[in-house]
Amino acid sequence: MIVKPVIRDNVCMTAHPVGCASLVEDWVGRARASAASMAEAARAAGKPLPKAVLVLGCSTGYGLATRVTAAFSCGARTLGVSYERGPGAEATASPGWYNNRAFDREATAAGLYSCTLNLDAFSDAAKSAVIHQARVDGLKFDQVIYSLASPVRRDPRTGILHKSSLRPIGKPFSGVTVDPFTGIMSEVSIEPGDEEKIAGAVKVMGGEDWELWVEALAEAGVLARNCVTTAYSYIGPEHSYPIYRYGTIGRAKEHLERTAPALTARLADVHGSAYVSVNKALVTRASSVIPVIPLYMVSLFKTMKEMGLHEDCVDQIQRLYRDRFLAPGAIPVDEAGRIRLDDRELRYDVQEETTRRMREATEANLAELTDLEGYRRDFMQAHGFDVPGVDYSADVSLM
Numbered sequence: 249m250i251v252k253p254v255i256r257d258n259v260c261m262t263a264h265p266v267g268c269a270s271l272v273e274d275w276v277g278r279a280r281a282s283a284a285s286m287a288e289a290a291r292a293a294g295k296p297l298p299k300a301v302l303v304l305g306c307s308t309g310y311g312l313a314t315r316v317t318a319a320f321s322c323g324a325r326t327l328g329v330s331y332e333r334g335p336g337a338e339a340t341a342s343p344g345w346y347n348n349r350a351f352d353r354e355a356t357a358a359g360l361y362s363c364t365l366n367l368d369a370f371s372d373a374a375k376s377a378v379i380h381q382a383r384v385d386g387l388k389f390d391q392v393i394y395s396l397a398s399p400v401r402r403d404p405r406t407g408i409l410h411k412s413s414l415r416p417i418g419k420p421f422s423g424v425t426v427d428p429f430t431g432i433m434s435e436v437s438i439e440p441g442d443e444e445k446i447a448g449a450v451k452v453m454g455g456e457d458w459e460l461w462v463e464a465l466a467e468a469g470v471l472a473r474n475c476v477t478t479a480y481s482y483i484g485p486e487h488s489y490p491i492y493r494y495g496t497i498g499r500a501k502e503h504l505e506r507t508a509p510a511l512t513a514r515l516a517d518v519h520g521s522a523y524v525s526v527n528k529a530l531v532t533r534a535s536s537v538i539p540v541i542p543l544y545m546v547s548l549f550k551t552m553k554e555m556g557l558h559e560d561c562v563d564q565i566q567r568l569y570r571d572r573f574l575a576p577g578a579i580p581v582d583e584a585g586r587i588r589l590d591d592r593e594l595r596y597d598v599q600e601e602t603t604r605r606m607r608e609a610t611e612a613n614l615a616e617l618t619d620l621e622g623y624r625r626d627f628m629q630a631h632g633f634d635v636p637g638v639d640y641s642a643d644v645s646l647m
């Protein structure tokens with residue numbers, strides 16, 4: 249079948265199997281190229297490289313970049329969990345499904361252990377399956393990475409399906425957004441979320457499930473001594489606080505952040521610790537559906553690229569490992585105990601220039617003033633399209 253992108257409401261319904269595989273190969277190559285410097289950082293810090301890493305949300309975006317870094321920069325055995333759609337007779341699989349296959353292929357070829365489970369990570373069944381697999385294969389995780397992004401979560405205790413939505417709290421939020429595919433700018437207004445919406449976001453994207461995972465893994469004895477667990481978060485610039493940090497999703501991220509010290513206490517018997525890592529805004533399947541954010545992102549990308557500061561998921565996670573996990577002494581954190589990889593994004597000069605671009609942007613100057621093209625390319629590539637060297641006119645197997 250010849251696979252083409254089908255995009256509706258900023259969601260791409262198709263994925264290109266060869267393009268996805270090619271992008272994973274590219275990420276693997278980049279991770280491999282830094283293996284020597286990663287080993288050197290570990291040696292200089294007197295810290296071991298991770299040997300066994302569990303990545304929850306391993307198939308795309310930050311989770312995939314983490315798995316690739318753990319395996320190919322550090323030589324770790326990786327177990328990944330994600331929830332992806334397989335292919336049908338006429339329908340492509342989701343990009344993460346193809347990415348997982350490409351990752352497993354690359355790992356096997358390199359002689360690295362990898363096991364990928366396609367399961368609802370919020371379920372008890374997923375936790376039991378990981379524990380079973382870890383016991384069978386003799387894995388004791390020295391890192392557990394929590395990189396799930398989902399609009400829904402079924403609570404395994406009650407069976408209730410909770411929904412997360414992105415809303416301001418208290419009053420409506422209005423802002424200018426851009427459709428990255430048409431370049432059309434418009435004013436959007438989002439009604440505030442009530443207590444039910446806040447509770448839904450916290451239930452899905454807060455720390456409850458992270459805690460259930462750590463509890464189950466610790467209880468089963470599959471965590472190594474000095475185990476580190478890390479969940480990813482976002483804060484963003486002040487002008488987005490009403491819709492993000494002070495909104496429903498911000499409440500969820502605050503809950504996630506409050507969960508970290510409780511998990512560190514839970515892991516005391518294995519000398520473990522839990523961190524939240526605040527990462528940079530990037531185009532992933534999860535972030536591309538956030539309203540208003542595209543105008544900020546295209547302005548930010550242009551600014552950071554011009555200043556030589558831009559990073560993608562792999563660059564961010566490489567920095568997480570080399571400069572944070574493998575830093576000499578304690579892992580560097582901010583005053584609230586969080587790892588900060590958004591330090592460059594939130595630099596005063598970066599934000600000042602990004603804000604200027606957002607203020608001056610019109611449909612006529614958008615192409616020069618912002619990185620609309622880079623955003624589009626990142627979005628397409630996250631679905632296996634627009635990847636250099638891939639023949640998109642060729643017939644491909646959806647399997």
Ligand SMILES: NC(=O)c1ccc[n+]([C@@H]2O[C@H](COP(=O)([O-])OP(=O)(O)OC[C@H]3O[C@@H](n4cnc5c(N)ncnc54)[C@H](O)[C@@H]3O)[C@@H](O)[C@H]2O)c1
Pocket residue numbers: 304305306307308309310311329330331332344367368369370394395396397398480481482526527528529530531532533534535
């Ligand atoms: N993209 C950004 O700009 C950004 C910035 C900072 C932090 N983050 C955070 O990073 C984390 C990952 O986000 P991302 O942008 O990489 O998202 P993504 O959409 O690329 O990845 C989400 C992952 O979660 C998995 N997943 C979703 N529901 C699942 C379920 N029920 N069971 C198992 N797996 C499931 C998906 O399969 C996928 O592997 C999130 O916590 C997000 O808030 C993202």
